[in-house]
Amino acid sequence: MTTSAKKKYYAAQASDVVRTGSKLVEIRGIEIGIYYVNGAYYAWRNACPHAAAPVCKGKVCGTKLPSDVYQYEFGKDKEVLRCPWHGWEFDLLTGKHLSDEQVKLRGYEVQVEGEEIYVLLTE
Template identity: 45%
Template sequence: MGKHLVGATSEILPGQRKIVTVEGITMGVFNVNGTYYAVKNSCPHQQAPLCVGKVSGTTLPSQPGEFLYGREGEILRCPWHGWEFDLTNGHSLFDPNRCWVKTYEVEVELPEEEQPKLETFPVSVEEERVMVSVHR
């Protein structure tokens, strides 16, 4: 599987997703607070279209009678049966060691015209002295 352009960052703003098909695989690309994650659009339970599910947070470990909520925007819930998956690694919240959804590596690249350019100058050595020439 090679690199494939799936869109611009302006198309997938924080909290948003884009469902794409790459090499015959349907996946969701999610922007979680400026970091992008991609997961296969198939719940391992009964192959529901996972990536159309609700994205939210979850309860965190806490003391008895205390309820802490966190990880907003990192948890994907299956639209059919509510199975929950961590977008950052694909593992289920219920049984992370035995149940997960396939994840894919995501890179953000600047367009060629926006990539930083390094300006170079000719360098020569004259009588053990390094000389740099700047011509404007």
């Protein structure tokens, strides 16, 4: 069994991502959304698993949490990515769909070196 090596690619300046909350970049022909959430960086492929929509062009928001009947509790503020085509919601910390955890965004490992953000891709 062969293991594929990962190569590090420059993605963005940390201050740019912190200032805006996210940045869409292209690395090796792949569009990747870089997100800054709760002090950490996350990288997700810009393709919704539902219909290949440009999910990273969707709104970063919160969502209604499970609660009792007639009680509507809002939570996960700025931790949810909502697909612009069909409204599917994904947790930006895990990439998982909020109601079906078997559906997930394609994620990439992120490394921060000083002010530079790198994404690791399998060769």
